[in-house]
Amino acid sequence: EPATRHSGLDHRELRAAAVRVLLANWSGKGTVPSRSLYPHQWSWDSAFIAIGLRHLSPRRAQQELEWLLSAQWADGRVPHIAFNPEVPADAYFPSPDFWRSSRAGRHRGAPAHTETSGIVQPPVHALAAWLVHRADPRESARRGFLPRVAARLESWHRYLATHRDLGGGGLAAVLHPWEPGLDNSPCWDTPLGRVTPAPEDSYHRVDLDHSVAADRPTDLDYARYVRLARDYRDSGYDDGAPHAFQVEDPGFNALLIMSEHALAEILRTVGENPSPALARAERLTAALGERLWDPERRIFAPRELRDDRLLPVAGVSGLLPLAVPGLPRPLADALVSTARGERFRLGQVHMVPSYDLTDSQFDANRYWRGPSWFNTGWLVHRGLRACGHTAAADELREGILHDAWSSGFAEYVNPLTGDGRGIRDFSWTAALVLDLLA
Ligand code: 2M8
Numbered sequence: 001e002p003a004t005r006h007s008g009l010d011h012r013e014l015r016a017a018a019v020r021v022l023l024a025n026w027s028g029k030g031t032v033p034s035r036s037l038y039p040h041q042w043s044w045d046s047a048f049i050a051i052g053l054r055h056l057s058p059r060r061a062q063q064e065l066e067w068l069l070s071a072q073w074a075d076g077r078v079p080h081i082a083f084n085p086e087v088p089a090d091a092y093f094p095s096p097d098f099w100r101s102s103r104a105g106r107h108r109g110a111p112a113h114t115e116t117s118g119i120v121q122p123p124v125h126a127l128a129a130w131l132v133h134r135a136d137p138r139e140s141a142r143r144g145f146l147p148r149v150a151a152r153l154e155s156w157h158r159y160l161a162t163h164r165d166l167g168g169g170g171l172a173a174v175l176h177p178w179e180p181g182l183d184n185s186p187c188w189d190t191p192l193g194r195v196t197p198a199p200e201d202s203y204h205r206v207d208l209d210h211s212v213a214a215d216r217p218t219d220l221d222y223a224r225y226v227r228l229a230r231d232y233r234d235s236g237y238d239d240g241a242p243h244a245f246q247v248e249d250p251g252f253n254a255l256l257i258m259s260e261h262a263l264a265e266i267l268r269t270v271g272e273n274p275s276p277a278l279a280r281a282e283r284l285t286a287a288l289g290e291r292l293w294d295p296e297r298r299i300f301a302p303r304e305l306r307d308d309r310l311l312p313v314a315g316v317s318g319l320l321p322l323a324v325p326g327l328p329r330p331l332a333d334a335l336v337s338t339a340r341g342e343r344f345r346l347g348q349v350h351m352v353p354s355y356d357l358t359d360s361q362f363d364a365n366r367y368w369r370g371p372s373w374f375n376t377g378w379l380v381h382r383g384l385r386a387c388g389h390t391a392a393a394d395e396l397r398e399g400i401l402h403d404a405w406s407s408g409f410a411e412y413v414n415p416l417t418g419d420g421r422g423i424r425d426f427s428w429t430a431a432l433v434l435d436l437l438a
Pocket residue numbers: 033038042044045080178180181182183207
């Protein structure tokens with residue numbers, strides 16, 4: 001029997017447990033991904049969290065997004081971390097005194113009232129805002145939720161369309177492996193390998209105080225992350241400065257397209273012109289097909305801008321365009337067959353592995369080098385459903401719910417065994433479970 005076929009899961013009990021995780025991780029203004037490992041507000045985490053919170057408290061889901069967007073810079077970027085000043089500086093590395101946003105980011109319009117990081121994460125926010133609105137349109141209208149967030153979302157997307165189109169082909173580029181959110185994916189090994197590591201005695205890895213080293217990125221990866229982030233900071237967070245790491249990621253851009261469609265709905269609802277968002281969505285979708293489709297592996301792949309070439313890798317971010325509205329049918333069909341094929345074995349392993357099962361760099365336990373994650377599982381599920389693959393979507397949904405329950409809302413799971421990895425009571429795991437149960 002396939003590993004993903006389950007029965008006997010008590011959905012009421014599961015829902016109650018997911019609610020407990022989200023209530024415990026609420027900090028008063030936003031939700032931390034984890035009390036121990038990630039004690040601040042993270043950008044794409046908050047978007048996924050809001051998508052789940054809307055079933056529990058539409059108002060809290062709105063506040064989650066509004067709080068994150070209040071950390072936005074004047075140039076439009078939404079920082080990947082909004083720091084909570086009440087949390088001790090040594091609780092997470094890199095801390096505010098590393099990023100120095102209010103000083104180093106001054107010329108880009110970093111807020112003076114709060115400390116943030118200076119890099120970004122995938123733009124899931126407009127999609128989340130639209131789903132949150134739809135969960136309770138009356139409460140949304142009463143609080144003026146959409147008018148409050150529409151201009152900020154528009155300026156976020158404009159930032160990505162202008163400052164981040166470093167390849168000139170219409171896609172947004174990422175400048176750090178933390179930006180696509182799939183930190184140590186083997187997809188980045190080649191471009192990251194060129195980065196000179198920072199001296200290891202120049203910082204302390206707090207993450208290893210909370211998690212098993214074999215489940216986390218290596219010290220060498222960290223030394224390179226630190227170098228890239230420091231260099232960007234020291235340029236004053238200038239997107240026009242030279243960057244050692246510059247990649248167009250299919251997952252990041254797929255989420256941007258989904259969010260542009262959602263933003264068009266938001267603009268329409270508040271009585272504004274949706275055309276700019278729709279035009280960007282159309283341009284991005286065309287560029288995704290032209291620039292990132294790998295006909296050999298039949299998956300979308302990251303493009304390294306330094307050499308202007310597709311990286312020969314198959315990562316889960318390459319499957320995420322399945323959820324893009326209006327993706328040409330032949331591409332969607334090819335993605336589904338790749339997901340079912342030997343590289344991801346959809347339906348035969350737990351959820352969707354983060355990296356190619358057949359590649360020598362696949363590691364079933366180490367973070368984004370192979371384990372299955374709940375947010376990418378949720379996105380693939382959404383794509384399968386949108387493309388009419390209902391049975392596969394139902395099966396994946398059951399698998400996600402089961403793995404969340406049996407792992408105690410783990411951060412990620414071993415795709416071959418389903419064993420939980422990383423930390424437990426992880427917020428987006430709980431939030432996306434709530435969404436799938438609704
Ligand atoms: C992980 O990334 C952070 C850095 O941003 C870290 O390793 O400390 C990633 O899984 C990322 O996608 C996620 O948003 C973040 C918080 O959950 O943790």
